[in-house]
Amino acid sequence: MKKFFTTIKNIFSIEDLRIRILNTIGFLMIFRLGSFIVLPGVDPDALGSGATGGIFDLLNTFLGGSFSRASIFALGIMPYISASIVIQLLTVAVPYFQKLQKEGESGRKRLTQITRFLTIAITAAQGGSYLAVTIPAEAIMYSAAFFQVASMVILVAGTMFCMWLGERITDKGIGNGISMLIMIGIISRFPGSIVSEMMTRGMSGALMFVLEIVALFFVVMATVMLTQAARRIPIQYAKQVIGNKLYGGKRDYIPLKVNASGVMPIIFAQALMFIPSMIAGLWQDSDIGAYIGSTFADPYSWQYNLVFGLLILVFTFFYTAITVNPNDIADNLKRNGGFIPGIKPGKQTSEFIDQILTKITLPGSIFLAIVAILPAFAVQAGVSGNFAQFFGGTSLIIMVGVILDTLQQIESYLLMRHYEGMMKSGKVKGRSQIAAA
Structure with missing residues (x-):
């Protein structure tokens, strides 16, 4: 036990490591706070009648409960992961992406940009299905058409913000940011x-x-x-x-x-x-x-x-x-x-x-x-x-x-x-x- 406390003391005595750990904790707290902010125009008390069970419960576990709460981070970082997987497969099968991968830093930046645009497209596609399947009509408190458009914009912005948080954790914090966001969602349950x-x-x-x-x-x-x-x-x-x-x-x-x-x-x-x-x-x-x-x-x-x-x-x-x-x-x-x-x-x-x-x-x-x-x-x-x-x-x-x-x-x-x-x-x-x- 004495060695454990000595190790903790040594960790926080290193200024760079201490700042990175505190940054990571701060970014993760922002992520968890956002998972409790419900989409505007949704009655949280009426969400219980939406789709549940099976696959939906599994997704809810990965997203730390934000999926079932219809939060602004309802889709979390998952669309970005899907886009990354698609780009990774394309670098194996498509010569253009293979060339980008071999171009060093400039190619990597180009692949990152393509991944972000693909993330927006995937989030928009998944957001439409999410709003149609998981949010019952009685939970929507104003015009359905306006709610669909506004919520789609918010869900895309929420996913991009989660992606930004993950990148900041990687740069300014400790560990891999994207993996950290997934893990904190799982551990929270x-x-x-x-x-x-x-x-x-x-x-x-x-x-x-x-x-x-x-x-x-x-x-x-x-x-x-x-x-x-x-x-x-x-x-x-x-x-x-x-x-x-x-x-x-x-x-x-x-x-x-x-x-x-x-x-x-x-x-x-x-x-x-x-x-x-x-x-x-x-x-x-x-x-x-x-x-x-x-x-x-x-x-x-x-x-x-x-x-x-x-x-x-x-x-x-x-x-x-x-x-x-x-x-x-x-x-x-x-x-x-x-x-x-x-x-x-x-x-x-x-x-x-x-x-x-x-x-x-x-x-x-x-x-x-x-x-x-x-x-x-x-x-x-x-x-x-x-x-x-x-x-x-x-x-x-x-x-x-x-x-x-x-x-x-x-x-x-x-x-x-x-x-x-x-x-x-x-x-x-x-x-x-x-x-x-």
Whole structure:
């Protein structure tokens, strides 16, 4: 405990780190405050009759409750994430975007500008659906046409403001701003979910509640292991004589992560899981449409989770293939005088890395799919839906990843100022550290 308080003291004794932490807290407070400001012209007491359950509850968890409150941040940062995913896929498939990606800082600025314009378009499209589906007519207190136009403008402005907050956190705060906004929305629902679960169990179910907390602890530890696990490939650098000095000859390693794609396969799969509901809406008068709608509107049904898990397996291999390029790694090694012991530089190195990547991606994708569908098993075991969402899925992986990244950044500040790190042995390893390596 003494070491913990000493670490906290060291953190706040570094002026730059202290200012960044306070900035982050301030920006997050602004974000949470905005999530409680209801759209003008909406009666909050009449919102209960809007669309709820299933997918809507899941979205509400990601957005920290602002979705159900019809707030000015009702769509949050999600349209920006959707736009970023689209642009990232385009950089793989479209030559124009590939060229921009290789142009350095100017290309990056151009991609950022395109992403922002696409965010506005996606927010406008999603905003229209949100107003039509989630806000009942009786909750609107003035002209429906004027309300639609005004609310669309406010929702677009709210999303762009959230995007701006995320960028400010990244620049002036600590951690990745966009990820922070998602995490704070998820965590804001966590205390209420625990209290609700505890009240539901009561004194008679106290033992079951304790078992649920223990199970949650082990699930979190398993998710940390999945996030941190990496296969190290040893590298040897050739020795070079420059003048009278000998350079190189050191040994290093390439850390290939077991889950190199992070949470992206779950996000991709979840985006596609909205398609069955759209199909059901087109065939709503038929028995097939009614069956599809009722089955895939429930994120805890076995049909939903079977398709969801298979999509995660496919997208894990797909996203790993577009983010980790063995040919680029082999070329960089050859260019810098590095080689894998026993493997020839060039094509054989690329094939060796590709084989290793394939072998570790399969168990990683299976484990990721299991973590993603764990909330369904928790519901089947008697855990309430709100609390079950923290037993796995996107929520848990995002929280673990963001917290590890933030702790790693804080630890790097401590070590740069010659303070002891946050752990007695080893280091806090976030995704950014492994990516940099």
